[in-house]
Amino acid sequence: MKIIPLHSQQRRIIKNAIQQDREAQQQLFTQFSPKMLGVCRQYVKDVHHAEELMLSGFLKVFTHLSKFKHEGSFEGWIRKIMVNTCISYLRKKNPIQLTDEEYVFHEHAVENLEATGVEDIQKLIDGLPSGYKMVFNLYAIEGYKHAEIATELQITESTSKSQLFKARKWLQAGYVQLNNIENGDK
Amino acid sequence: METNKIDTIVKESLKSRAIAPSGSAWERLSDQLDALPKQQRRNWFSLVGYAASILLIVSVAFFINTDDKNLPIVPNKIVVQPIDTSASEKHNFKIVAPIEEAIVELNLKNELPIISKPIKKFLPKKNRNFKAIQPEVIDKTGIALVDKIPVIQKEVIEVPLKKTLQETKKASENNRIKVDRNALLYAVTHTEVEVKDFYTKYTINREEALQVVQKELRRMHIKIDATTMLAEIEKNIGEESFKRNFMRTIKGKVTGLAIAFSNRNN
Numbered sequence: 001m002k003i004i005p006l007h008s009q010q011r012r013i014i015k016n017a018i019q020q021d022r023e024a025q026q027q028l029f030t031q032f033s034p035k036m037l038g039v040c041r042q043y044v045k046d047v048h049h050a051e052e053l054m055l056s057g058f059l060k061v062f063t064h065l066s067k068f069k070h071e072g073s074f075e076g077w078i079r080k081i082m083v084n085t086c087i088s089y090l091r092k093k094n095p096i097q098l099t100d101e102e103y104v105f106h107e108h109a110v111e112n113l114e115a116t117g118v119e120d121i122q123k124l125i126d127g128l129p130s131g132y133k134m135v136f137n138l139y140a141i142e143g144y145k146h147a148e149i150a151t152e153l154q155i156t157e158s159t160s161k162s163q164l165f166k167a168r169k170w171l172q173a174g175y176v177q178l179n180n181i182e183n184g185d186k
Numbered sequence: 187m188e189t190n191k192i193d194t195i196v197k198e199s200l201k202s203r204a205i206a207p208s209g210s211a212w213e214r215l216s217d218q219l220d221a222l223p224k225q226q227r228r229n230w231f232s233l234v235g236y237a238a239s240i241l242l243i244v245s246v247a248f249f250i251n252t253d254d255k256n257l258p259i260v261p262n263k264i265v266v267q268p269i270d271t272s273a274s275e276k277h278n279f280k281i282v283a284p285i286e287e288a289i290v291e292l293n294l295k296n297e298l299p300i301i302s303k304p305i306k307k308f309l310p311k312k313n314r315n316f317k318a319i320q321p322e323v324i325d326k327t328g329i330a331l332v333d334k335i336p337v338i339q340k341e342v343i344e345v346p347l348k349k350t351l352q353e354t355k356k357a358s359e360n361n362r363i364k365v366d367r368n369a370l371l372y373a374v375t376h377t378e379v380e381v382k383d384f385y386t387k388y389t390i391n392r393e394e395a396l397q398v399v400q401k402e403l404r405r406m407h408i409k410i411d412a413t414t415m416l417a418e419i420e421k422n423i424g425e426e427s428f429k430r431n432f433m434r435t436i437k438g439k440v441t442g443l444a445i446a447f448s449n450r451n452n
Contacts (some may be wrong), residue, residue, distance in 0.1 A: 029212055034204035051207055055215050062219060104222055125196070133275060140193035141200055149237045170190050 010074060018065045025062055032075060033058070036082045042137050043086035045126045057085040087152060090130065114138055116175065124174040132167035139164050264357055392416075402440040408448060 016024035016118035023136040031056065060081050068077055125133060134153060139160075146160040149172070153160070399419070400412040419439045 018196065019217075022219075024226060026212055026216075029215060033207045035202075037205040037207050038200065038203040039205075047205065048208075050205075051211060053220070054207065055211060058215055059218050059222075063222065116199075118203055120195070121196055121199045125200075136196075141197050165286065171192055186419075 012180055032078050039082045040086055057082040111186055124171050128170055131163050135160050135163040136167035399440050406444050408444045
């Protein structure tokens with residue numbers, strides 16, 4: 001019962017935002033900017049830098065808002081724009097490094113990962129090489145398929161798969177290392 | 187299974203994560219949005235400007251090209267049309283060097299000028315019907331306009347063509363004006379009787395005057411008929427001049443006229 005009025009309200013706001021209504025645009029920005037900053041933060045270590053990318057993404061959102069057909073989730077549409085903005089920025093800045101490093105596999109490393117805080121998980125992701133991080137983010141968090149990742153990053157599907165596999169192992173190793181430090185402190 | 191668990195844990199942890207943007211974030215975005223339409227408008231204006239410039243250049247180029255095409259191309263060639271001598275040979279005509287103009291003076295009794303015989307124009311083959319052209323006479327003193335086209339005179343038809351052509355060639359070589367002296371004398375002055383009366387009146391011997399003119403012309407190496415020259419002088423000298431010093435005046439006039447004639451011939 002409550003979903004329908006919310007949906008129609010969002011439509012109205014979007015319609016006003018298309019007409020360059022600053023208030024409507026601000027409403028959308030206030031509603032989605034925290035989540036979108038979190039998305040950008042997955043790809044960029046620095047929060048301020050992530051905020052710049054988020055603003056750049058929102059500029060695109062408001063410029064191309066008329067192209068949104070209300071066929072899917074509005075949040076998902078904005079999120080995709082943010083991800084693409086981050087990827088294109090990273091690709092321009094530095095070519096993606098597809099690392100092929102050896103890793104140490106720990107069988108029971110993920111047992112206590114659920115207890116790890118978001119900031120620690122983010123730290124682990126930040127420590128990933130750029131190729132691992134991008135593929136892992138797109139696959140594990142954004143839900144892209146390997147074919148889509150391959151197209152987006154202009155790599156082969158097998159490369160995408162191997163990069164994901166190595167990213168996972170890297171995270172495990174990082175978690176073990178983190179736990180060891182914490183245990184050592186205790 | 188374990189790797190998928192990592193994905194799930196990371197996804198659940200990060201997907202719902204929210205980071206509050208800085209307080210100035212919206213203001214900065216708002217500024218960027220304000221700048222955007224102006225930029226677009228400027229782009230639109232610049233596009234219109236470019237389109238107008240291109241249109242102007244194209245239309246100017248079109249006009250220039252069109253003008254060039256419309257203008258007739260006149261070849262810079264001098265066409266020399268040969269004179270059809272075969273026709274003249276057939277009819278045994280004499281081709282006389284063209285006479286530019288002749289000054290004709292009529293007497294007060296409305297007598298016709300001495301050029302009594304009509305001059306016939308040499309026409310092309312198709313229209314070879316000879317028509318008499320009467321000389322145009324303007325008041326007492328007029329200019330008889332004669333075309334530069336070769337003129338055929340009835341009176342000289344019997345003259346052999348070769349001899350006539352040689353004479354014509356000679357005349358053109360000497361660059362002299364070929365004039366019938368008697369015709370010119372009568373045309374320029376009055377009738378013969380009147381001229382005699384004129385000399386009798388002022389007690390002047392015309393033969394003496396003619397000799398003076400001939401002498402002067404010989405001295406100046408000018409090949410002009412003395413009688414014609416005298417006729418010109420008589421025409422121009424006023425009555426007072428005759429009274430004072432006729433011979434001296436004649437000498438001066440001969441010199442002036444000789445120079446004028448030579449200048450005109452050159």
